[in-house]
Amino acid sequence: MSLSVTLGKITLPNPILTASGTFGYAREAAKLLDLSRLGGIVPKTITVEPRAGNKPPRTTEVTAGLLNAIGLDNDGLDDFIAHKLPYLRSIGRPIIVSVAAKKMDDCRIFAERFNVESGVTAIELNVSCPNVSGGVDFGIDPILCEKITSEMRRRLTIPFSVKLSPNVTKISDIAKAAEAGGADMISAVNTCYGLAVDWRRRRARLGNGCGGFSGPAIKPIALRCVWQIAQAVKIPIIGIGGISNVDDVMDFLVAGASAVQVGTANFFNPKVTTEILDELPIVMEQAGISDLSEIIGTLEL
Numbered sequence: 001m002s003l004s005v006t007l008g009k010i011t012l013p014n015p016i017l018t019a020s021g022t023f024g025y026a027r028e029a030a031k032l033l034d035l036s037r038l039g040g041i042v043p044k045t046i047t048v049e050p051r052a053g054n055k056p057p058r059t060t061e062v063t064a065g066l067l068n069a070i071g072l073d074n075d076g077l078d079d080f081i082a083h084k085l086p087y088l089r090s091i092g093r094p095i096i097v098s099v100a101a102k103k104m105d106d107c108r109i110f111a112e113r114f115n116v117e118s119g120v121t122a123i124e125l126n127v128s129c130p131n132v133s134g135g136v137d138f139g140i141d142p143i144l145c146e147k148i149t150s151e152m153r154r155r156l157t158i159p160f161s162v163k164l165s166p167n168v169t170k171i172s173d174i175a176k177a178a179e180a181g182g183a184d185m186i187s188a189v190n191t192c193y194g195l196a197v198d199w200r201r202r203r204a205r206l207g208n209g210c211g212g213f214s215g216p217a218i219k220p221i222a223l224r225c226v227w228q229i230a231q232a233v234k235i236p237i238i239g240i241g242g243i244s245n246v247d248d249v250m251d252f253l254v255a256g257a258s259a260v261q262v263g264t265a266n267f268f269n270p271k272v273t274t275e276i277l278d279e280l281p282i283v284m285e286q287a288g289i290s291d292l293s294e295i296i297g298t299l300e301l
């Protein structure tokens with residue numbers, strides 16, 4: 001039985017990755033689970049320059065999920081390469097570095113560094129963060145999305161994925177734009193734009209006002225997005241949104257994802273990824289599947 005999955009030019013030992021922003025830079029989770037079992041790790045998004053992020057509170061629990069407005073708090077590209085990448089590399093599993101560009105030229109800066117750094121399997125270009133000013137511009141306009149994807153393609157020699165926002169009218173148009181721009185993969189989806197209110201104080205619960213909604217409640221939205229994208233593009237898809245158990249994973253694979261990322265579930269069950277990995281071969285055997293490629297994209301409506 002093979003758990004490995006191939007996404008274009010990259011092969012992952014299994015389809016279970018951790019989602020950006022929900023797993024720190026992996027070191028934080030090292031005492032909680034065996035990192036060397038993961039199919040891959042997507043660390044917190046980095047930007048070229050350090051960012052302080054949004055004012056607190058930055059997260060608030062809501063019914064069936066989490067609302068966050070972290071605002072891409074990170075220490076920047078130089079710090080990532082000097083202090084976070086060496087540890088990530090030492091895990092010996094695929095590392096997909098998440099980056100966000102403020103302007104086109106940031107693609108050149110990221111590419112110049114990651115084209116020469118060893119131990120980075122791929123880049124995930126986050127064009128979908130709802131919590132920063134201008135953060136989703138590249139992800140909601142197909143023309144801008146194709147432009148930034150082409151710029152990344154022109155500069156970067158390793159494979160890259162474009163991470164899309166569900167907060168658009170027609171996600172398949174944005175996915176097609178990323179494919180036309182030369183993306184190797186699509187990651188779908190980021191958080192759903194939301195608001196939590198404390199009516200007694202007449203205030204938003206998050207310091208930033210609105211934020212990104214994640215967790216089990218968004219799974220149907222994310223699945224619909226993955227399925228629509230799968231109908232529209234030929235490049236592989238990494239499914240994200242509300243995944244917390246092995247059946248969720250299988251649902252995403254059937255809908256057209258070749259791998260998945262687990263996000264918010266890491267917060268309420270830090271061992272969720274390895275528990276899913278324990279169960280995956282059992283579920284495959286029950287279903288008579290020896291290779292996951294047999295079920296990817298097999299959904300019939």
Ligand SMILES: Cc1cc2nc3c(=O)[nH]c(=O)nc-3n(C[C@H](O)[C@H](O)[C@H](O)COP(=O)(O)O)c2cc1C
Pocket residue numbers: 019020021022044045059066068070072098126129163189190191213214215216218240241242243261262263264265
């Ligand atoms: C606290 C928090 C921080 C996040 N930070 C990032 C980030 O830096 N970059 C990114 O691409 N997505 C970020 N996300 C989005 C997740 O990677 C994921 O796309 C989203 O939460 C949906 O998956 P889930 O429902 O499994 O959490 C963040 C999500 C949460 C909850």
